[in-house]
Amino acid sequence: MSRMPLRFKLTLAFTGVMAVLLAIAGFALSLLVAQNLDSTIDDGLAARARDAAAVVDGQALASTGEPYAQVLNMDGSVGSTTTGAGERPLITPAEVEQARTGDVIVEHRRGSEDLRLLARPVRSDFRPAILVVGESLAQRERALGSLHALLLVGGPLALLIASAIGYAIASAALRPVERMRRHAEAVTAAQTSERLPVPPGNDEIARLGRTLNEMLARLEVAFKRERAFVSDASHELRTPLAILRTELELALRGEHTREELEDALRSAAEESERLSQLADDLLVIARSDQGRLPVRPELIDAGEMLTRVAGRFRTRARAEGRPLAPDPSPGVQLSADPARMEQALANLVDNALHHGQGTVHLSAQEVDGRIELHVRDEGTGFPPDFLPRAFERFTRADEARTRGGTGLGLAIASAIAIAHGGSAHAVNRKTGADVWISVPSHL
Ligand SMILES: Nc1ncnc2c1ncn2[C@@H]1O[C@H](COP(=O)(O)OP(=O)(O)OP(=O)(O)O)[C@@H](O)[C@H]1O
Ligand SMILES: [Mg+2]
Known part of the structure; x- marks a missing residue:
């Protein structure tokens, strides 16, 4: 049956x-x-x-x-x-x-x-x-005899006609399902642009077809993203690996003084440091994609966290002659994973130092039951046409990579905000760029 x-x-x-x-x-x-x-x-x-x-x-x-x-x-x-x-x-x-x-x-x-x-x-x-x-x-x-004869002939005949019509209607109604099934068979990972034929109208089958097509569209986007991610990631890994290889090859070739060799090794160590940082970043992004970015929330004092993050950049900021101004933000508390949240903020401070100018302000405030953690600088801000793409992976305003970033810093900050049930934002203020993370005060 x-x-x-x-x-x-x-x-x-x-x-x-x-x-x-x-x-x-x-x-x-x-x-x-x-x-x-x-x-x-x-x-x-x-x-x-x-x-x-x-x-x-x-x-x-x-x-x-x-x-x-x-x-x-x-x-x-x-x-x-x-x-x-x-x-x-x-x-x-x-x-x-x-x-x-x-x-x-x-x-x-x-x-x-x-x-x-x-x-x-x-x-x-x-x-x-x-x-x-x-x-x-x-x-x-x-x-009575003729009535019975009529019923005996007419009844089965009516039954036969009704069944035939019923069968025709059922077949016609189910034909689009079979068509969609055949098309679905043809959908493969290589042909994600394939869509199911949706019958006109708004009946259950048309709605099912549309919903399945929407699902296919979402899968296609996810698939393309995944593919782009992999190719971008390998592209990003190639540059530091190439530099590393050249440095090591040069060190091996010919005669070198002890200092020259030490220089080469130090540079190679820096490059591998960059590589392991990149690998960490890619891991964060990949995990957040699969919804598995682990978050271990604790009750944190926002002002203390901002001071800690600023402390990590103290030496570098002094060397670059850039003041850091963490706001003590008394009384502002949030429940978040301290390591992750500091990682996100560090990316923002790194950007402010790298892409911005002047003082870097760190502040926290409570807005409508959400906690906003701001990092502002006094530079020229984001190029306006780049702003909408700023949080995408591997994007940077200066595509020539003359300034060396991979374009993952903001994407990671955003992924961490999302893992906390929040979001990341950026705008250009009159004074410069303002980038912030907004999370619910309680997880
Ligand atoms: N405070 C800022 N002021 C101006 N432009 C900024 C600022 N922060 C980020 N940007 C722009 O946004 C781009 C993306 O930032 P993101 O942190 O994602 O990448 P990155 O800094 O280039 O590389 P990295 O992965 O090393 O952080 C940057 O390349 C820069 O062009
Ligand atoms: Mg950055």
Whole structure:
């Protein structure tokens, strides 16, 4: 049953129900018609019994022209009769006994004919007697016979037509499903632009098709992103690896002083430091993509965290002659993963030092139940047309990479904000760039 196509199952169920309903309807109809015919016959018999009763006294029953009529004595013997009724009593003595008290209707077979008989008490020659009038049932049988023939032929025919139409409708309704299934078979990782054919209209199947296509579109975007990520990542890994190799090859070639070798090794160490940093960054991004960026929230004092982050950049900022101004932000607290949150803020401070100018301000404030952690600088800000893409991976305003970044800093800050149920934002203020992370104060 479970392997049967749906359209067969639907048609089968429909036909079964239809057959039962048709049988019930046919049975009820034939019962109703039979009852109607009987009551018409009974009305006719009653009228004729009234007429016949008038002549019973004169014993001139034969002259009434009744086909079946008899006057029976109370002992059941025939008093008088029409020729059609014959000499045998039309009803049994027991029925005569029954008819003493009122009208009785019975059916009997007489020769080759079925009769419906009405027996009624009358007085004949001042003695009680039973008048019996009868009517042949041949006509009723004929009428019922043709009705049954009609039902027996028409019923199955109606059933057949209804099933055929039901099957056609079910097939037509399910055809788009089969088409979508065939197309879905063709969707592969290599052909993510494939879409399912959606039938017109807004029925369940059209809606299913549209929803599946939306899902395919989302998968396509995710797939392209994934592919771009992998190719960008390998691209980014190539540059430091190439530098590292060149440095090591140069160190191996020819004669070098001890200082030159130390320089080469130090530079190689820096390059591998960059590589391991990049690998860490890629891991954060990959994990956040799969929704598995671990967050171990703690209650943190925002001002203390800003001071800690600024402390990490103290030496570098002094060397570059850039002041760091962490705002103590008393009383602002948030629940967040301190290591992750500091990593995100460090990326913002690194940007402010790298891409901005002047003092770097770190501040925290509570806005509508959310905590905002701002890093502002006094530089020229983001190029306006770059701003909407700033948080995408591997994007940087200066595509020539003359300034050395990989374009992952803001993407990581954003991923960390999202892992905390928040978001990251950037705008250009009159004074310079303002980049901030907004998270709910309670995780
Ligand atoms: N404070 C800022 N002022 C001006 N431009 C900025 C600022 N912060 C970021 N940007 C621009 O946004 C780009 C993306 O920043 P992001 O931190 O994602 O990458 P990056 O700093 O270039 O590289 P890295 O992965 O090493 O951080 C930067 O290249 C820079 O052009
Ligand atoms: Mg950066």
